[in-house]
Amino acid sequence: MQPLDRSDQYQDQTGFIDVKKLIAAYSFDEHVQRADDYFKSIENPWVHQLRKPFHEFQDSRATLAGFAAVLDVAKLRAGHRVVDFGCGTGWLSMALALMRCTPIGLDVSQEALNIARSAVDEHPLLRTLDIAFDVIGETMIGLEDASVDRIICFDSFHHVSDQATYLKEFHRILKPGGLAVFHEPGPRHSASKASQEEMANFAVIENDIVIEDIAQIAQAIGFQDLRLAAFTDTPILLDMKTYLRGVERRGGLGFYHQMGKALMAQGYEKRVFVMRKAGETDADSRFPERLGAKVTVKAHNFDPASRVLSAEVSVKNTGNGLWLASGAAAGAVNLAATVVQADGTQRSEAARFPIAPTDTPAGMEQLVKVALEIPAAYGEAFIVELDLVSELITWFSEQGLSPTLIHQVP
Ligand SMILES: C[S@@+](CC[C@H](N)C(=O)[O-])C[C@H]1O[C@@H](n2cnc3c(N)ncnc32)[C@H](O)[C@@H]1O
Numbered sequence: 001m002q003p004l005d006r007s008d009q010y011q012d013q014t015g016f017i018d019v020k021k022l023i024a025a026y027s028f029d030e031h032v033q034r035a036d037d038y039f040k041s042i043e044n045p046w047v048h049q050l051r052k053p054f055h056e057f058q059d060s061r062a063t064l065a066g067f068a069a070v071l072d073v074a075k076l077r078a079g080h081r082v083v084d085f086g087c088g089t090g091w092l093s094m095a096l097a098l099m100r101c102t103p104i105g106l107d108v109s110q111e112a113l114n115i116a117r118s119a120v121d122e123h124p125l126l127r128t129l130d131i132a133f134d135v136i137g138e139t140m141i142g143l144e145d146a147s148v149d150r151i152i153c154f155d156s157f158h159h160v161s162d163q164a165t166y167l168k169e170f171h172r173i174l175k176p177g178g179l180a181v182f183h184e185p186g187p188r189h190s191a192s193k194a195s196q197e198e199m200a201n202f203a204v205i206e207n208d209i210v211i212e213d214i215a216q217i218a219q220a221i222g223f224q225d226l227r228l229a230a231f232t233d234t235p236i237l238l239d240m241k242t243y244l245r246g247v248e249r250r251g252g253l254g255f256y257h258q259m260g261k262a263l264m265a266q267g268y269e270k271r272v273f274v275m276r277k278a279g280e281t282d283a284d285s286r287f288p289e290r291l292g293a294k295v296t297v298k299a300h301n302f303d304p305a306s307r308v309l310s311a312e313v314s315v316k317n318t319g320n321g322l323w324l325a326s327g328a329a330a331g332a333v334n335l336a337a338t339v340v341q342a343d344g345t346q347r348s349e350a351a352r353f354p355i356a357p358t359d360t361p362a363g364m365e366q367l368v369k370v371a372l373e374i375p376a377a378y379g380e381a382f383i384v385e386l387d388l389v390s391e392l393i394t395w396f397s398e399q400g401l402s403p404t405l406i407h408q409v410p
Contacts, residue, residue: 004030007203017199019190019207023161026203028138031161032108034203039111045089050119052091065233066183066272067095070152073229073274074181076101077286078330078392080149083141083173085166086156090116090133096152097129100330100392104148105133106141107156139165143173151180158184158207164217171221176279180223184209186269209271218275229272232262283321284359285390286331288399290321293388295335295404298367302374302408309372309384311406315355316365323361323390326354330392333360335368342381350387380410 010021023031042048048055053063076082078100084093087105089112096103107113113133120126120133134142138161151170160166170180187210189195195206215226236258238246246255285291293315300311315335317323323333336350355366374382384406388396397403 035109036111045115049089062233069231069272083148083151085153088112097131102130106136110135141169146175153182159205174277178277181274184271223275226275230263232266236262285323285333288394290319292319307374311370313368317360332391336387336389338385340383
């Protein structure tokens with residue numbers, strides 16, 4: 001059934017639409033029905049929606065730059081449980097899954113979610129990954145309290161009819177220390193030509209994002225540290241002299257003037273911002289800045305007959321985060337041993353040794369037994385390089401910690 005046309009309640013004689021009145025003119029279910037009708041009318045989602053973010057040149061450029069800003073601000077890590085709020089046909093959820101997060105795409109439109117689900121189910125890799133899609137109602141998100149690490153609203157929050165209600169829900173479902181990140185238009189969005197047309201033709205909500213109002217609501221709920229990202233999605237082309245003077249910091253007012261103008265122009269039309277729930281959760285080995293270790297070889301022995309090098313290695317967590325239990329999951333910490341030819345010309349692939357089947361808190365020491373078969377090609381004199389790895393995140397040596405070496409000489 002077609003939702004009733006109540007445009008007389010929100011459109012004045014000049015045709016201008018007041019978005020607040022449009023929101024009030026329809027019930028939540030009617031707004032949802034319009035979103036659903038839109039997605040239902042799509043004949044082939046692969047023409048546009050499912051090509052996102054590579055759907056068209058102009059828009060893709062802005063979407064990708066916005067996504068890059070969101071990735072940075074969200075401080076995402078592999079293994080994070082991330083809500084993609086207002087996911088539509090799901091491109092962001094799919095991207096997050098490819099980056100080894102666990103996305104939960106939420107939308108009011110079951111039709112949009114059906115398109116997203118079938119695209120995932122047809123994809124050879126995505127269908128093997130953990131991606132959930134779920135429909136949401138007017139006031140509640142069907143997720144447990146303190147159960148997600150991040151929430152991302154990508155061009156969706158300005159479509160909701162009640163921003164305060166969803167902000168409360170975001171705060172409820174976020175883990176302590178969790179972040180909610182928004183990529184949205186600016187404070188005059190509803191008055192723009194494109195928004196006015198959308199609202200006139202389809203009665204969809206194209207609300208303004210008034211950061212001062214959102215900040216006030218967020219603070220009252222308990223969010224902290226609201227920050228806005230200044231960035232521009234448009235490269236600023238400069239002549240060589242202006243560019244070099246600017247980047248080499250030898251002055252160059254022209255450079256800063258043009259950069260400033262570009263940032264201000266975009267900052268008005270687009271709002272990327274982040275807020276944090278109080279508390280700290282990001283304190284484990286998925287966070288490279290938390291890693292520190294002392295690796296000491298207690299004893300080692302090479303048996304030339306079997307070509308096995310055995311070692312007893314003490315590994316101490318000297319960082320300020322918990323090491324996740326050894327294994328293959330994101331952030332699991334393992335000891336890795338690489339055999340290196342004495343003259344440095346050849347390296348083996350690193351063999352992994354579990355440190356502990358359970359988490360290792362900061363300050364704790366573990367004893368690891370290493371038994372490594374040395375290929376004949378390495379002869380009798382070789383080096384074994386011991387490094388630690390936080391799986392899918394980083395090698396400890398990439399964080400400035402030198403590997404520990406065992407020098408084997410005949
Ligand atoms: C412009 S689309 C953006 C979709 C997606 N984030 C993307 O980047 O393609 C806005 C989405 O918000 C959804 N939406 C509208 N009202 C909503 C609400 N109250 N709660 C959650 N999603 C909503 C729509 O169904 C639609 O999928």
